[in-house]
Amino acid sequence: xxxxxxxxxxxxxxxxxxxxxxxxxxxxxxxxxxxxxxxxxxxxxxxxxxxxxxxxxxxxxxxxxxxxxxxxxxxxxxxxxxxxxxxxxxxxxxxxxxxxxxxxxxxxxxxxxxxxxxxxxxxxxxxxxxxxxxxxxxxxxxxxxxxxxxxxxxxxxxxxxxxxxxxxxxxxxxxxxxxxxxxxxxxxxxxxxxxxxxxxxxxxxxxxxxxxxxxxxxxxxxxxxxxxxxxxxxxxxxxxxxxxxxxxxxxxxxxxxxxxxxxxxxxxxxxxxxxxxxxxxxxxxxxxxxxxxxxxxxxxxxxxxxxxxxxxxxxxxxxxxxxxxxxxxxxxxxxxxxxxxxxxxxxxxxxxxxxxxxxxxxxxxxxxxxxxxxxxxxxxxxxxxxxxxxxxxxxxxxxxxxxxxxxxxxxxxxxxxxxxxxxxxxxxxxxxxxxxxxxxxxxxxxxxxxxxxxxxxxxxxxxxxxxxxxxxxxxxxxxxxxxxxxxxxxxxxxxxxxxxxxxxxxxxxxxxxxxx
Amino acid sequence: xxxxxxxxxxxxxxxxxxxxxxxxxxxxxxxxxxxxxxxxxxxxxxxxxxxxxxxxxxxxxxxxxxxxxxxxxxxxxxxxxxxxxxxxx
Numbered sequence: 309x310x311x312x313x314x315x316x317x318x319x320x321x322x323x324x325x326x327x328x329x330x331x332x333x334x335x336x337x338x339x340x341x342x343x344x345x346x347x348x349x350x351x352x353x354x355x356x357x358x359x360x361x362x363x364x365x366x367x368x369x370x371x372x373x374x375x376x377x378x379x380x381x382x383x384x385x386x387x388x389x390x391x392x393x394x395x396x397x398x399x400x401x402x403x404x405x406x407x408x409x410x411x412x413x414x415x416x417x418x419x420x421x422x423x424x425x426x427x428x429x430x431x432x433x434x435x436x437x438x439x440x441x442x443x444x445x446x447x448x449x450x451x452x453x454x455x456x457x458x459x460x461x462x463x464x465x466x467x468x469x470x471x472x473x474x475x476x477x478x479x480x481x482x483x484x485x486x487x488x489x490x491x492x493x494x495x496x497x498x499x500x501x502x503x504x505x506x507x508x509x510x511x512x513x514x515x516x517x518x519x520x521x522x523x524x525x526x527x528x529x530x531x532x533x534x535x536x537x538x539x540x541x542x543x544x545x546x547x548x549x550x551x552x553x554x555x556x557x558x559x560x561x562x563x564x565x566x567x568x569x570x571x572x573x574x575x576x577x578x579x580x581x582x583x584x585x586x587x588x589x590x591x592x593x594x595x596x597x598x599x600x601x602x603x604x605x606x607x608x609x610x611x612x613x614x615x616x617x618x619x620x621x622x623x624x625x626x627x628x629x630x631x632x633x634x635x636x637x638x639x640x641x642x643x644x645x646x647x648x649x650x651x652x653x654x655x656x657x658x659x660x661x662x663x664x665x666x667x668x669x670x671x672x673x674x675x676x677x678x679x680x681x682x683x684x685x686x687x688x689x690x691x692x693x694x695x696x697x698x699x700x701x702x703x704x705x706x707x708x709x710x711x712x713x714x715x716x717x718x719x720x721x722x723x724x725x726x727x728x729x730x731x732x733x734x735x736x737x738x739x740x741x742x743x744x745x746x747x748x749x750x751x752x753x754x755x756x757x758x759x760x761x762x763x764x765x766x767x768x769x770x771x772x773x774x775x776x777x778x779x780x781x782x783x784x785x786x787x788x789x790x791x792x793x794x795x796x797x798x799x800x801x802x803x804x805x806x807x808x809x810x811x812x813x814x815x816x817x818x819x820x821x822x823x824x
Numbered sequence: 825x826x827x828x829x830x831x832x833x834x835x836x837x838x839x840x841x842x843x844x845x846x847x848x849x850x851x852x853x854x855x856x857x858x859x860x861x862x863x864x865x866x867x868x869x870x871x872x873x874x875x876x877x878x879x880x881x882x883x884x885x886x887x888x889x890x891x892x893x894x895x896x897x898x899x900x901x902x903x904x905x906x907x908x909x910x911x912x913x
């Protein structure tokens with residue numbers, strides 16, 4: 309047992325995970341060696357059609373066997389049919405012991421619980437939410453879940469930490485030779501960013517489509533050089549679920565106040581000038597920050613360079629109005645974003661690798677000025693937890709939290725001080741996702757709390773009259789006073805979740821909950 | 825058996841149900857809901873204090889919590905007990 313750079317106890321070896329590398333600091337670990345790669349293929353003109361009859365035929369043709377690793381991407385979000393369809397078929401075909409390697413799972417995938425219980429899926433590397441997260445937290449899987457960020461995942465694949473045997477790509481439009489397009493078809497989802505690495509590194513790539521078009525389709529996201537098998541199914545997803553999950557700008561006065569403070573912090577920062585780039589995601593508070601920033605940009609005549617990450621209609625509006633020059637889109641959250649990425653050449657699709665991988669020749673997050681994030685809790689050292697809930701259950705994926713925090717010049721976590729009775733600012737987070745060294749400010753309804761290591765920001769904010777600055781000590785004591793003393797989370801020793809930092813070192817582990 | 829309620833299941837509130845208990849059975853407190861995992865001790869303490877201050881010795885209290893702060897919890901318990909003891913229903 310060793311302590312990592314944040315003082316977290318990390319065993320040298322974790323059953324079902326292997327030898328660990330403890331977290332050493334946000335930018336400490338440097339890679340060595342060469343990239344991994346998938347199997348070399350050779351397809352001649354004797355094959356001009358990669359289609360097979362149905363999903364089972366595709367699974368059989370892919371060579372998928374018990375014990376292998378299958379990957380999926382989550383652009384169809386809560387509307388996705390593909391994960392359940394493939395795993396159901398695997399179960400019927402007697403395939404077992406699969407490692408599931410999704411970019412994220414949603415509520416619609418709770419059906420997988422039966423396949424976890426019957427041994428079809430024995431390992432998950434990726435986020436676990438809702439009922440699957442609860443099951444895992446209570447010890448429902450023998451092997452710990454491995455959580456990686458959006459950048460950590462492609463890093464793990466390219467560096468050989470994870471080898472994908474078969475990648476299933478939900479393809480809103482495809483042709484018979486495997487060119488894939490995300491912006492057209494009844495299940496259009498826009499960007500296919502998360503699927504690129506899987507397509508490039510898997511031994512076999514299966515395109516699952518419900519909109520087969522004549523060869524060649526255009527535009528192409530993922531090209532025929534990666535796809536081995538094409539299968540047509542009646543439907544890959546429910547359009548209502550594909551664009552769900554996007555929240556509207558909050559109307560809650562408390563959250564609007566937080567958003568206003570965050571926007572004022574950005575305006576006070578040295579980054580609020582022509583060329584500013586930012587990422588705000590799709591949460592209620594961040595969207596409101598975008599709205600406030602837009603007003604401020606217009607008022608002060610400032611034009612931004614690009615918006616990054618998961619793209620919403622609000623960002624599309626900024627692009628149309630010339631307030632940003634480009635959108636770099638790894639995931640299109642709503643219909644407006646899907647339409648825009650299909651029509652507007654200034655709205656570009658980027659892969660997760662391009663977006664956030666720490667081990668390539670430079671990810672987009674490095675070019676980011678400002679990011680607004682959330683967290684379930686933040687502690688006095690500015691460490692942030694997005695993975696576990698107050699009761700210790702592992703219920704959320706890491707997303708781009710680590711990557712954008714590490715890349716952006718100004719990382720803001722905007723959050724109410726309490727959720728119900730549960731404080732969002734604590735002495736010590738239950739589990740760490742993102743280290744305080746890359747978090748610059750916390751914004752709550754009580755004001756702006758700046759990481760003391762950012763003296764420059766503190767000075768910039770102090771120079772602006774009326775900005776409500778609150779010290780971390782004051783913030784945490786206020787939270788204590790309102791919420792009262794907490795009981796510790798009762799856990800077993802067994803580790804059920806391994807939280808990797810984006811470089812593959814272990815930043816924290818999550819233990820099994822004691823059942824009452 | 826006589827019971828009374830106070831509170832709601834709105835966010836940051838709680839629903840308190842109190843029932844008469846036979847003499848000598850003492851104070852029984854049951855807590856479920858969103859804060860129960862981390863605040864059970866603090867909540868039990870608050871409820872016990874309120875009950876004691878009202879001079880009640882035997883009672884069953886069930887709390888469905890949705891994130892109530894102590895000040896809210898105490899007020900809801902007090903209201904429920906007063907309703908049980910006669911006053912308004």
